[in-house]
Amino acid sequence: MMKNWKWIVVAILLLVLGGISIRNSQNSEMQMTQGEEEGYTVGLSFDSLVVERWQRDMETFVSYANEKGIDVNVQIANDDVALQKEQIKKLIQAKVDLLVILPSKFDAFVEELRLAEREGIKVIAYDRLLTGGEVDLYLSFDDKVIGENLASEVLKGIGETPDGKKKIVIINGDPDDFNSQLIYEGIKNTIERSDLNSIDIIAEVWAEGWREGKAFDIIEKVLNQGMRIDGIIAANDTLATGAIQALAERSLAGKVVVTGQDAELSACQRIVEGTQWATIYKPINALSRAAVDYGLLLMQDQAFEYQESIDNEYLSHVVPYVKLQTIVVDQENMDEIIIESGFHDRESVYINAKQE
Numbered sequence: 001m002m003k004n005w006k007w008i009v010v011a012i013l014l015l016v017l018g019g020i021s022i023r024n025s026q027n028s029e030m031q032m033t034q035g036e037e038e039g040y041t042v043g044l045s046f047d048s049l050v051v052e053r054w055q056r057d058m059e060t061f062v063s064y065a066n067e068k069g070i071d072v073n074v075q076i077a078n079d080d081v082a083l084q085k086e087q088i089k090k091l092i093q094a095k096v097d098l099l100v101i102l103p104s105k106f107d108a109f110v111e112e113l114r115l116a117e118r119e120g121i122k123v124i125a126y127d128r129l130l131t132g133g134e135v136d137l138y139l140s141f142d143d144k145v146i147g148e149n150l151a152s153e154v155l156k157g158i159g160e161t162p163d164g165k166k167k168i169v170i171i172n173g174d175p176d177d178f179n180s181q182l183i184y185e186g187i188k189n190t191i192e193r194s195d196l197n198s199i200d201i202i203a204e205v206w207a208e209g210w211r212e213g214k215a216f217d218i219i220e221k222v223l224n225q226g227m228r229i230d231g232i233i234a235a236n237d238t239l240a241t242g243a244i245q246a247l248a249e250r251s252l253a254g255k256v257v258v259t260g261q262d263a264e265l266s267a268c269q270r271i272v273e274g275t276q277w278a279t280i281y282k283p284i285n286a287l288s289r290a291a292v293d294y295g296l297l298l299m300q301d302q303a304f305e306y307q308e309s310i311d312n313e314y315l316s317h318v319v320p321y322v323k324l325q326t327i328v329v330d331q332e333n334m335d336e337i338i339i340e341s342g343f344h345d346r347e348s349v350y351i352n353a354k355q356e
Contacts, residue, residue: 040098040299041071042292043091047104048079051210051238052264053284054102057127060288061100068292079209081108088112092119097299100291102126106178109133113314122298126291129178131313136298138310139291142323143179146280147186147235149328150259154231155194157257157277166230169222170204171215171243173235180206183235202227207235212242219246231257237267237279244275263329265344271331272353278330281337287324294322 042065049055062072073091077084081104091099092115099116103109106129113133116123123130125138158166170187173180191199203222207214215234222229223246234240240260247253253275260267261280270276297304309318329337339346 039069039071040296041073041094041096042098042100042295043073043075043088043094043096044100045075045077045084045088045091046102047077047081047084049076050079051236051262052266053262053282057102057284057288060285061291064289065292065295068296070292070296077104079104081105085109085112089115092116092121095119096121098122098124098295100124100126100295101130103128103130105176107131107313108176122295124291124295124298125312125319127179127287129310129312129319131178133312133314134317135312135314135319137294137306138312138319138321139287139294140179140321140323141282141287141326143182144186144189146261146326147183147188148190149186149280149326150183150233150235150261151187151190153259153278153328153330154233154257155190155199157259158230161230164198165200166198167200167202167228168231168233169202169218169229169243171218171232171234171239172204172206173239174208174210175206176208177210180235187233202229207239210236210238212238212245215239215242216246217242219243220249223247223250223252229256232259234258234260236260237262237264240270240276240279241266244270248275261326263338263343265348268329268334268338268344268349269352271329272334272350274331274353278328281327281329281343283324283326290322290324 044061046054046058058074062074065072073096075087077087084104089112099121101123109130110132113123113130117134122136123134125135127140129138154168155166172184203218205214205218232243234243237260240258244253244258247256257277259278263279263281267276267279271279294304306320306322308321310321312319327337338344339349
């Protein structure tokens with residue numbers, strides 16, 4: 001079935017990044033990248049670049065927006081909620097035409113959303129939902145399906161066990177990230193549809209800030225208790241990194257089935273090396289470009305099509321929800337999905353593994 005994705009992925013993802021260099025903002029000072037001509041201005045607010053993919057999201061967004069003649073004010077909050085709130089307020093004061101926000105905490109920006117609404121500024125919640133205020137579009141992936149795939153891949157990878165029990169650790173994402181809740185629902189959906197008598201959830205944690213140290217600590221704790229681990233469902237590849245580091249210290253890396261998401265380079269390397277079972281690939285270049293295209297429609301007050309909406313806990317308001325599809329990546333389709341699409345190059349992915 002994965003073969004059918006090949007032409008779709010190649011068509012979507014052969015995008016050229018524009019060689020943009022933007023320094024992280026340590027304070028509220030504005031940074032401007034200029035488009036080709038005068039026109040709209042977008043405020044791009046990211047909570048951090050701690051996750052590998054966010055740098056690529058940002059660069060693709062800015063490059064594509066500039067191609068459209070759109071100026072972009074980029075603000076990076078370095079995982080600081082108060083700083084991100086200040087930066088968004090300054091973007092509003094600068095009278096940007098659109099805010100694209102990747103929030104550090106889904107419910108922390110009520111004041112800013114309502115201020116933007118009063119000023120007539122459109123808002124896109126980028127990959128994470130914002131609640132408590134006016135949002136014009138939520139653009140992301142189907143996080144419930146991601147959770148379902150994370151769990152189903154672990155169950156498939158474990159197979160049969162000596163005592164008939166699949167002993168699993170679940171490492172959820174940041175509890176302040178709305179996506180974490182959706183991924184969690186997807187994981188639970190898969191588990192509840194399975195033979196519950198054959199599944200034993202031996203530990204479960206939430207990782208504040210998506211920090212890999214939380215993953216390392218829980219796996220180390222379980223192993224110190226002398227418990228067997230058959231599989232680890234990690235909500236992203238950063239958490240998978242921490243979990244596998246703890247396994248490696250006991251010479252267990254590659255003997256426990258681990259899944260994550262984002263197709264980070266380190267995760268792809270682990271998959272071909274055999275220490276991570278699978279990751280979930282997100283076409284982030286397509287997401288960034290879609291944010292620009294939908295944003296342009298919003299700034300021009302044009303209608304757009306969408307299939308679903310989501311309640312963001314603001315009056316009776318529901319937010320249009322546009323979801324892009326994701327793909328499970330393992331050893332079998334690594335070349336087809338990751339290498340041939342240009343997402344990572346072959347030399348980097350296979351640097352520690354023997355290529356067939």
